[in-house]
Amino acid sequence: MDTATVARFEASRHRLASLAYRLLGSAADAEDTVQDAFLRWQAADREFVEVPEAWLTKIVTNLAIDRLRSAKVRRERAVGAWMPEPLLDGDPMLGPAETAEQRESVTMAVLTLMERLSPVERAAYVLREAFSYGHAEIAEILGISESASQQHIHRARRRITATGNSTGIDRACAHRIVEAFVAAAASGRTERLVALLTDDATGISDGAGLGLSGKPLRFSTPERIATAFRARFKPSPAKRKLAGGPISVHAAVINGCPAMLATLDDRVVGVVIMDIRDDKIAGVRGIATPGRLDRLTAQWQRQEHDAPLIESW
Template identity: 55%
Template structure:
């Protein structure tokens, strides 16, 4: 069934919101785009005259597509090479969605997206729809085919799971940049002690290479171990330049609302390192180096006003 131009326009007006929901649910920009496109195909095949509330109809279709995707994704991630981390989105990417409230900003932070991997698909859906998009439980219940009481119970359980694992402190862009610059100065100084002073005692570092770029399967744990790894990571070497395809330019940036280090070679983003900040120091480094999860970041970087790099690594 072909859609009238007005019906296409109505869908396109909803696309940014749908993509933001799908990204939070799936942790992948590519999969989010696919889910939204499939939602459009369902809209195209629907009897649109019988759809009373477009936003509710589209959200229900999209959410259930994402739930099916999450169920199959769990099986795929069991065979994923190394650690699985979400796909990072750089500052200004419209797929980050609403950011008016602290809850909305937190729900798309890299730390919380990672924590949400612990949730069941239904917990994740309820958490995202309620926390990030403020859907009432009555509407969430209708979307998921559950009772309103069940939606409330699932939300409280999901929120507790996420809260139990985080101690993130929100920082503004200027403070985040200062923290990144201070970290990079310590990491390139060659002195482990200066790095350790910036970290919490239980700091961790996790990398996702997807089997395409070398990344340790097990996280580095503890300030001393993390500091040694990071000092070695930024130590110059021909093998590192060859692996990256050149000498990366290093920028202090923001990804998913978190302070981040972005490494770029010839306009191609080859790594995004998100820092998780607490009142005691940097508690986590999550490093995305899987090329398949950096394509959108590269496209966004090409049109961003990123200025000059802090330095060239390796």
């Protein structure tokens, strides 16, 4: 391909990666999907491609649908430990964030809820809510009728009810929320943590970093969340050995939500992401699986960040 043809694809790369990430919930899979689209673009008879952006959108969407339908992906997600891959604020893969719908579509809560949808429903929903495509365009991309597009989106919206969680939280606000959470957890008093949580707060952890990788831990009440984090924040030689050394704890914004981020030698080893509703924490998600933190670590190392809340845990 000539330079102009490559440049035309590269001009769409971030948008395509953002689309693929929303569809797949995995930055690594999104990157692979975009690379597969590039190979299709390379092999295509581009003389007959009237609108490259539309053509590439269709290719990426359908490649992502094929991935979602694959037996391997279905098995991985059926285990129940799967969670979306977290992305640090400023990562271009997070994509458009001008509207509330666009910001919400990339939160961990909505990406998790989208697991309830069929691949086509998920694609229709993302194209409409995050990228503002019309029903005629969605129908052409997915090879369905306009009425089918409307039905898919209606069903998707019904299953993904508005979470009511705050999105688009700035760095200063995130810092205050995480600082309060860390102080309460480190105090050893569960009532301080419970006071920060909504009455229906829930939590989930992938179990990694605790010798429980692949075994999700679920917390169904504020009291159980508080008890779990009070125990985690009590340092011990055994915990430091398991972690690989002393951990630093930072406040960050991940997928539009406040997050507690643990680092070891400037490498991210775990995150706790918080859903905020009515100025309280409605949900916490802990992720420490190394392979799901690679991109976040790379982005973290590129950015300047505030002093840690805990210098050496």
